Amino acid sequence: MTTNERQCEHCNGHYLPKRKDQRYCKPECSKAGRKARDREAYQANPEKKKAQALASYRADRDGRRTAMAKRYVDNRTEVLADRKELREQFGHRMNARRRELHASDPLRNRERWSRGYALLLGVPVLNFSIDQLRQRLSMFGFKCWMCGGPFEHMDHTKPLSKGGPHSLSNIRPSCAHCNLSKHDTWPLESRRSAL
Numbered sequence: 001m002t003t004n005e006r007q008c009e010h011c012n013g014h015y016l017p018k019r020k021d022q023r024y025c026k027p028e029c030s031k032a033g034r035k036a037r038d039r040e041a042y043q044a045n046p047e048k049k050k051a052q053a054l055a056s057y058r059a060d061r062d063g064r065r066t067a068m069a070k071r072y073v074d075n076r077t078e079v080l081a082d083r084k085e086l087r088e089q090f091g092h093r094m095n096a097r098r099r100e101l102h103a104s105d106p107l108r109n110r111e112r113w114s115r116g117y118a119l120l121l122g123v124p125v126l127n128f129s130i131d132q133l134r135q136r137l138s139m140f141g142f143k144c145w146m147c148g149g150p151f152e153h154m155d156h157t158k159p160l161s162k163g164g165p166h167s168l169s170n171i172r173p174s175c176a177h178c179n180l181s182k183h184d185t186w187p188l189e190s191r192r193s194a195l
């Protein structure tokens with residue numbers, strides 16, 4: 001081992017560092033090392049780490065979600081592999097948490113899903129509270145705006161897939177049948193004739 005060589009902190013292999021502060025031989029080792037450090041920090045103080053993660057997420061919720069959506073589009077294979085790993089490790093806990101969220105507030109849960117999908121499509125996403133959303137839906141009596149049937153879906157009047165925004169003014173309650181038979185029809189005139 002020459003004086004310039006260094007030992008990788010993850011795989012213990014020897015390498016020639018390109019930077020002064022380099023600790024790992026290759027990107028894979030760096031990623032694995034970062035994961036191990038995160039895990040250690042979490043185990044040392046789980047409550048602190050959870051609070052930190054939540055605070056940084058809340059500080060820039062939509063920015064974080066947009067970045068996640070972008071990463072999915074750019075590195076789909078990697079993201080799917082990561083998700084699979086997480087599911088294998090924490091699947092039961094993730095499902096329990098999802099059920100808990102849904103049971104505590106189904107509307108919030110539904111809105112969260114819709115927002116994520118809108119961000120993924122890259123359409124405008126506006127901020128509003130769940131109470132404002134509830135008020136908006138109550139304007140339609142929580143009934144399907146097309147047929148008066150039960151409120152089963154949140155309908156984006158101008159479909160997200162046609163560039164419609166995720167905003168209060170673009171959301172109306174609809175039944176599953178009307179929402180699904182809409183088939184992204186836009187503008188509304190052609191939808192009326194389709195019904």
Ligand SMILES: [Zn+2]
Binds near residue numbers: 008010011012026
């Ligand atoms: Zn290494």
Ligand SMILES: [Zn+2]
Binds near residue numbers: 148175176
């Ligand atoms: Zn309907």
